[in-house]
Amino acid sequence: MPGKQWAKNCVSSRLCYSTKVLPVSEFAAEIDRFLDALWMERGLSRNTLAAYRRDLSGFARWLGEQRQSTLLAARREDLLAYLAARIADEAKPRTTARLLSSLRRFYQQAVRDGYLQVDPSDRIEAPRLGRSLPKSLTxxxxxxxxxxxxxxxxxxxxxxxxxxxxxxxxxxxxxxxxxxxxxxxxxxxxxxxxxxxxxxxxxx
Incomplete structure (x- = not known):
């Protein structure tokens, strides 16, 4: 299964993924700043912005619990470990690809705004997506x-x-x-x- 193999190639271990909740205040400011910039530049819908918030909040919680780190201190191996853990936890390839897209957008914005010098999401490959046929009504x-x-x-x-x-x-x-x-x-x-x-x- 492509998704499983992709996870093994990055970093394996279901144990590195946790769903415990950390105080939102620890990472909310960084995410709010990013979403404000995204809304100003691209005028994205509320649903799209909410999806970004969910993806980034989940990663931020995992960083705090498993790596004692933050969004702006995350390294490339942190991103790989988180993505691999999500796949090991049965996340679909399309969900994982969307998550990686959210992280890329966040770190690209952080580099442009001068909060980071290096983008930790650079050159991380997304899992392959199988093509699904559209379902239509007769x-x-x-x-x-x-x-x-x-x-x-x-x-x-x-x-x-x-x-x-x-x-x-x-x-x-x-x-x-x-x-x-x-x-x-x-x-x-x-x-x-x-x-x-x-x-x-x-x-x-």
């Missing part, structure tokens, strides 16, 4: 799903409209739930929405 499945809401009720009408809009426009669920009436142009038949990275797009 036309009959879609019709059944759309017909589930009870259109005799206001709530059912709302749900039916949401399902119809998702099916017809290809909107993301996150875009749909954030949609406002002012973003609908019924005359032109388009929806104005903000996608990933706060980029505006018109959806027919």
């Amino acid at each position: 036309e009959i499945d879609v019709e059944r799903l759309i017909n589930v809401p009870d259109t005799n009720t206001a709530l059912g009408l709302r749900d039916r409209a949401m399902l119809e809009l998702l099916y017809a426009s290809g909107l993301r669920v996150s875009e749909l739930v954030e949609l406002r009436v002012l973003q609908l142009n019924l005359r032109q038949g388009v929806v104005r929405t903000l996608g990933k990275g706060s980029k505006e797009r018109l959806v027919p």
Whole structure:
């Protein structure tokens, strides 16, 4: 299994990964500073920023417990050991790759801001990701799903409209739930929405 072999090539030992919680104040300031800079520069969504926070907080806790170290004092071997421990703990390759991406972004920003001279995540290879085929609904499945809401009720009408809009426009669920009436142009038949990275797009 590629993920397992990758873990063995880095550093093995399930024992080096712990889930005990350290006081958030020990690493929160470093993470907050990074997330503020990321939001200012790239305008990332709240969900994306929250994912960065989870990844960095988990690594920071592990550093404090297992290495008596901090985010800005971490070495390359610390990152390798943590990633290997996550894989040994049954983390999926895609999850591990995302975690490494979060760490890279954090340390690249720390070098740019002058907090570090050397990026400890440099030249660390991510585990290989297998290609998964997309799952799609048949036309009959879609019709059944759309017909589930009870259109005799206001709530059912709302749900039916949401399902119809998702099916017809290809909107993301996150875009749909954030949609406002002012973003609908019924005359032109388009929806104005903000996608990933706060980029505006018109959806027919």
